[in-house]
Amino acid sequence: MSDYFVTGATGFIGRFLVQELIANREGQIYVLCRAGSLGRLQKLIDEWGSDRVVPVVGDLSAPQLGVDAEWVAAHRGTIGHFFHLAAIYDMTADDATNDAMNIDGTRNALELAGALSAGTFHQVSSVAAAGDYKGVFTEDMFDEGQPLPSPYHRTKFESEKIVREESPVPWRVYRPAIVVGHSETGQMDKIDGPYYFFPLIKRLRDSLPGWIPLLGLDLRDTNVVPVDYVAKAMDHIAHVPGQDGQAFFLTNPDPQGAIEMINLFCRAARAPKFATPIDRRISDSRAIQALPSGLRPASLFAAAVHSKPVTAVFDQTVGRLGIPSEVLGHVNFTAVFDSSKAQALLAGSGISVPPLESYAEKLWNYWEENLDDSTSRDKKAKRALEGKYVVITGASSGIGEVTAKKVAQLGGIPVLVARGREKLETLQRTIEMRGGQAFVYPCDLSDYEAIDALAAKLSAELPRIDFVVNSAGRSIRRSIKLSLDRFHDFERTMQLNYFGAIRLVMGLIPKMSATGGGHIVNLSSIAVLTKIPRFSAYAASKAALDSWSNVVGSELHSDGISFTTIRMPLVRTPMIAPTKMYEKFPTISPGQAGDIVVRALVEKPEAINTLGGQFGAALHTAAPKTAHKVLNIAYQAFPDSAAARAHAADEEAAAHPRETASQKEMVGRLLKGLRWGR
Template identity: 65%
Template sequence: MAYFVTGATGFIGRHLVAELVDHRQGPVFVLVRASSLPRMEAFVRQWGSTRVQPVVGDLAEPGLGVDPAWVEEHAGKIDHFFHLAAIYDMTADDATNEAMNVGGTRHALALAESLQAGCFHQVSSVAAAGDYHGRFDESMFDEGQPLPSPYHRTKYESEKIVRYEATVPWRVYRPAIVVGDSGTGTMDKVDGPYYFFPVIKRLRDLFPARLPLLGVDLGDTNVVPVDYVAKAMDHLAHLPGRDGEAFHLVNPEPQPVVDMINAFCAAAGAPRFATPVDRSITTAGGLIPRALRPSTLVNAMVRSAPAQLMLDQTVGRLGIPAEVLSHTSFPSVFDSRVTERALAGSGISVPPLETYARALWSYWEENLDDSVARDPKARAALKGKLVVITGASSGIGKVTALKVAQAGGIPVLVARGKEKLEDTKATIEMRGGQAHVFACDLSDLEAIDSLCERMVEELPSVDFVVNNAGRSIRRSLKLSQDRFHDFERTMQLNYFGAIRLVMGLMPQLHRQRSGHIVNISSIGVQTNPPRFSAYVASKAALDSWSNVVSSEVVGHGITFTNVHMPLVRTPMIAPTRIYDKFPTISPAQAADVVIRAMVDKPHEINTALGTAGALAHTIAPRAAFRVLNLAYQVFPDSAAAKGQKPTSEAAAAAVEAPASSHRETEQMLLAQLFRGVHW
């Protein structure tokens, strides 16, 4: 088979091409503008197949501007023509929507007809249903529905062109609101529910997660992950005898807007919204007419011109376009029974949002949150500055690098795994930034010496150093009697490796008469939790060294910040299964703290609990040790600490299962009471 795909560099298009490469045979021709060839070449490398072949053209040109000689050569040889190139943006203006969605579809259909394509696959949208009230099934199209925006109108018009003008067989796909990949969370832009994420982040930072907030029933919405959409399209396109049909790529069960927002609030650790008046009361038996229901009234109000103007000047300043608020919910209920039957037996279905909301949130927080880029103070401090970041291949280090680049800084990525560092560098460069890669084993002191020599020789300056690479070991002393190397390994990386790096760069910092070092220390240095004697001692050593050296070098403009970081959800804590239920901060939250350390340059950054712990050890050490001993009794050693290696997650959970529900209650009580402490 042979395929032609427009919009292959777009979000859905990239995933569809990946599906075709992985599961189908034959060439995949992808339309690309000449100016976008370098970007397309990067995607071709990601797809890892020589079967993907760029075809130069332009959506705005008749016949997509494809060379007539190419069309003549491939006429009759294209089995499936997928048209995905379009504007999927509620905020786009009328002219842009018209040119891309309507004109683009007409040009794509003309090319498909010239190629005598076996089937033209039009990717439409549930927006074609407009403001139709009630159940809208796959057989419905022209039902006299109101089309409230240019986006709705052009989605309807482009689908109409295919339905009434195509001379080749066709199929139509109507996705609901498409969000990121349900496994990785990958998303390429802020759209749909993502507009609300900055507000959710602000709520998380201002209020405790257990604080209930007042909500209102805003009706139903419908979101689906992009991997479901791509897999479903690939499967449906290859079913025999389905030409001339439309398929709803939607969640079969409408999702209340409040429930959707609460799923993301839970993923973020933000307070959730409660609706005191349930819709079952307002809709029961039709007691309240549709026009007077809360969701109808709210939607009508936000769509009015005065409300749109007011919203632009209020929530618009928070990054939520008024147009998005006015189309948050759907008056239609999208019937997908035809699609569900067609997918039966394929294993392709829509996962519940709750199962992948955290993946979506984490990806946004780490990759799409532009709060650092919009912070003038951060940009002033970091723009053009070279920032050495150790442990930059994952976790806190990687996200810090992305945020430094977002602010205009130049991350210098250091870790053992060069391949992962190169991937991070490629991500930064695709977003218009710069980065340098220096692979190094930071537990090898001689390798660190060579690293420092290379950086001084190859970099014009070293403005910041972030000592982030670290090793954590959670093991009680009684299990450490024959494992003295645990203490040697943690000191080697967390202490000796960190100070060797700083000492190797210190002559350069003195020549510059400037430089700031950020040490990622631990809340454990202040609270001294049991089972962390090796880890806490190594971090305390780095703290003490930095405090002493600070007084020696401050006269040359060289300063230090010790960040006593609470428990962070990173791969480093994954072996300890009980942490799965603990309140933790995300790598992105930790990276925001690191950015603050570079921008404000305080001597220390502490949490309130960490400060309280240090104070308790000063004024009431005996009582503090009693509390810590209680925690020692409540929290067991992990399977990894005991030297056990379960073969599955289920086995790991069984090995570390608490002795009783009472013990588990005690664990969670202490974890909630001492949020962020490593137990």
């Protein structure tokens, strides 16, 4: 058994590699850490849940990484694998930064590996070492005279060259493609690669209908891989004997078209997609190929995006959305990366690259809920929420969780309330890792005594309560015919959605009044306005909360306490996931819902409604009989929930034999944008 030494363990790839080592290997795992980052590392160690991870204080810029000589002497000959991941993975970084981190850091790491007599030095390089090579680039190729168009490309090449020529111990090199988030969770911690385009996709989604095609260019092929694949593949290949002195491409053997990749994220965001009327069928035609290479469309495009006039125009247009001009010229690859050796070693291990379409939506959702910084750039929102205490119920998932992250991003202090302590503490750690502050208060909001205790504790322990967001709620989809013997469904729904919410607010009113007032945001539903069938329990509980807030708001106006009611459309939360019927209807993401809540906190309107909700309310007012007829069609077209049908042996299906798929599609279009429950 041998031990491990890892640099860059707190970085994106590093943290997942350490997880793999903990799960699959034995021995101590020593991780390099600056003295000032020990607190951050300790939180990661707590997250990993292993006492085998041991910090070693040092610095990438110092000889032998600044590790204490006594520690080196004590561990000489015990380190079987030295993983060097600490580096700059940023296309926009300048020469000095790239040199210091990627070149000098690699040389210092090699010094330490030699002093430790490490078994194997594992260098994490990049496909960028291939530069702008044209054609197939194999794992055995390295110095082929390829152009290195940026400081990033150059230093990746130079650092790999240093390992090849100067390593005092056996070595292996890993060249990942563009690394994106985790394929199962979407987790990512930085903006890179395709993520630079996400703000533009979000702007398009929020500005244009999703069915409008946009004009795009065929940007040729790119290559992205999820971080979990990279970490698993690296761990596996590192422990296959007899592979020293070789490089391995950790790439997708089936590269994606760049525009196809972007369209997958557009689809995940429900944004317009790009059409490419001039694609490679034209650019690869004999007529185009007969032109000198410098006059071909791909070469002209590459030259244009690197020219100063185009760069200046670009920076003042979409560059304002966070797309650096340096990135656009490197979205695609001129080389095709042959990963045959790596694929052969991984054969039979169960480790393979998942297709991007299987996890693109997870990447998008994680970015929108965690990395989208458009909220933090809103100066008005920052002034309104910075330093303010925001009590958020239902904070362990869905809209409540996203709202908490956005409040923290703006400098606010989310006070997290939900039943499960573990999920709340995980969210608290996430917020703190990003430099924010949060408090955890577990509470069962269906228990009146627990609510009273929570209100007393919040009032005693917090200096003030500036905002309350009532996000916790229960939704039941069941027709009245199947509810005649289930009165308890109405009681439970009313208890959480109405009585629980107002009991908490009533308990906090004295504290809010004594400290200058506050604002309460209630998450209601479009069902209150549209009166969708099968949601009588849910709609009634939300309508009760709406009415209570309207009345109490006028009474508390002089105390500085105000209310906003948000009648949300359908939101893609875990609550609606089991109901496949919802897939037929337009929905908004939790990130979009969180933006709406932030707007309510900042602007404090009396109500926020959607166009669909206003239309439904107007129809009920102007033509109530017509509204009932339309909604009865919806009632007949869509069945009760699976749980309800289990109790009724599909009575509704037998009563309406003429139900057809076309009816469902027609109602889906008619009720576009309606939110039936959270």
